[in-house]
Amino acid sequence: MYRLLLLSFLVLQGLALMAQENGYAREIVKTLSSEAFKGRAYVGDGNKKAAEYIKNQFQSIGLKPIEESFAQPFDLKVNTFPSNMSLKIDSLELVPGQDYIIDPYSSSLKGNYQVLQLKMKDLLNEDILKKTINTGLGKVLLVDVTKFNPKDKKEEQLAGELLNVLKYNPQVPLAAVIVYTNKKLTWSTANMQAAKPSFILNKELDLSQIKTVDIQVSARLINYTSENIVGYIEGSVQSDSFLVAMAHYDHLGLMGADTYFPGANDNASGIAMLLTLARHFQKYPPKYSMVFIATGAEEIGLLGARHFVEHPLIQLDKIKFLVNFDLAGTGDEGIKVVNGSVHQKPFNELRQINDRLHYLPSVQKRGEACNSDHCLFHQKGVPCFYIYTLGGIKAYHDIYDRNETLPLSYFDNYSQLMIDFFTQFE
Numbered sequence: 001m002y003r004l005l006l007l008s009f010l011v012l013q014g015l016a017l018m019a020q021e022n023g024y025a026r027e028i029v030k031t032l033s034s035e036a037f038k039g040r041a042y043v044g045d046g047n048k049k050a051a052e053y054i055k056n057q058f059q060s061i062g063l064k065p066i067e068e069s070f071a072q073p074f075d076l077k078v079n080t081f082p083s084n085m086s087l088k089i090d091s092l093e094l095v096p097g098q099d100y101i102i103d104p105y106s107s108s109l110k111g112n113y114q115v116l117q118l119k120m121k122d123l124l125n126e127d128i129l130k131k132t133i134n135t136g137l138g139k140v141l142l143v144d145v146t147k148f149n150p151k152d153k154k155e156e157q158l159a160g161e162l163l164n165v166l167k168y169n170p171q172v173p174l175a176a177v178i179v180y181t182n183k184k185l186t187w188s189t190a191n192m193q194a195a196k197p198s199f200i201l202n203k204e205l206d207l208s209q210i211k212t213v214d215i216q217v218s219a220r221l222i223n224y225t226s227e228n229i230v231g232y233i234e235g236s237v238q239s240d241s242f243l244v245a246m247a248h249y250d251h252l253g254l255m256g257a258d259t260y261f262p263g264a265n266d267n268a269s270g271i272a273m274l275l276t277l278a279r280h281f282q283k284y285p286p287k288y289s290m291v292f293i294a295t296g297a298e299e300i301g302l303l304g305a306r307h308f309v310e311h312p313l314i315q316l317d318k319i320k321f322l323v324n325f326d327l328a329g330t331g332d333e334g335i336k337v338v339n340g341s342v343h344q345k346p347f348n349e350l351r352q353i354n355d356r357l358h359y360l361p362s363v364q365k366r367g368e369a370c371n372s373d374h375c376l377f378h379q380k381g382v383p384c385f386y387i388y389t390l391g392g393i394k395a396y397h398d399i400y401d402r403n404e405t406l407p408l409s410y411f412d413n414y415s416q417l418m419i420d421f422f423t424q425f426e
């Protein structure tokens with residue numbers, strides 16, 4: 001009886017601990033993706049605020065800095081949209097983020113413009129293209145890509161390149177370009193500015209009725225000092241070898257004064273994973289030293305990771321293994337392991353743990369992909385994985401990547417799988 005009681009007490013306590021852990025991850029995701037952090041980019045110092053928050057977490061968990069501080073600063077350049085943005089088609093005011101996104105390379109513009117229209121396939125007709133350029137001075141070109149049916153990949157690519165010429169070539173005298181699409185809007189960041197603005201528009205409209213557009217954009221190319229945040233736990237057996245957990249904390253920030261990109265899955269969830277692992281290994285010191293890197297400026301082109309590999313705080317050849325966490329918040333269909341087919345042995349170990357304990361619906365592998373921060377370590381010969389979760393919500397680089405809709409339903413199991421993986425790593 002007593003034994004039974006004790007058992008159920010332990011079981012209950014275990015469940016309570018799990019709930020608490022998910023509670024911690026939820027708190028991290030909720031905080032970092034909240035409006036106060038402005039999408040963790042460079043307008044209004046959301047990036048600095050996120051960095052301060054993570055340093056405080058490192059501190060309270062008990063991680064140690066490798067040098068005198070957790071921060072490893074680096075400089076960057078980024079194009080930003082700090083103030084009011086407006087796009088009006090005739091008299092219809094469109095909603096930024098929902099109806100349209102601005103091309104990240106865009107420059108400032110303000111005024112009312114006459115609209116020229118083309119279909120995407122017209123770009124392939126040299127006469128039409130020339131005529132558009134010759135008569136386009138001071139006008140806005142709307143390119144309808146919705147019914148474009150290229151006969152092959154080559155034709156599709158050529159049309160795409162010609163569209164880029166219209167958008168980015170400073171000799172094209174158009175005032176702006178609007179690309180009309182029926183595909184999901186996916187934003188990104190740029191570190192340069194083109195001569196004019198462009199927009200990607202997705203809203204049901206009668207294009208034949210459009211006569212003028214009213215545009216207000218204020219773009220500013222700025223210099224900014226961001227930082228990587230690096231802490232560690234000393235290994236209990238072989239402290240001069242390292243296991244590394246890494247995740248980027250930056251996101252896309254503000255598009256105009258009022259529209260922010262929360263980045264709950266990308267990548268507040270990865271930071272939640274990093275901190276959850278740090279909390280565990282602080283309590284149960286690992287065999288090898290464990291390093292935690294929250295990288296900055298991944299979204300501008302892996303800048304923080306690049307800075308780290310060029311100015312490593314630990315010897316890169318002492319890294320036994322590195323795992324980069326980006327998009328850690330779903331998992332209904334399991335996880336995908338980039339470099340899983342490159343590093344067979346650790347991949348098999350990861351999969352075997354999962355087969356034994358059924359943490360996640362699947363552990364899948366793929367080859368190399370230079371699609372997140374791990375890539376720069378991989379290029380330097382550091383053995384590494386980049387792991388992202390599969391299934392669940394499809395929000396990505398848009399205003400819908402929010403805490404409220406991010407499930408985190410597999411988060412506890414996923415973090416337990418990674419704890420087991422790092423603990424057992426030989």
Ligand SMILES: [Zn+2]
Nearest residue numbers: 266267326327
């Ligand atoms: Zn990301």
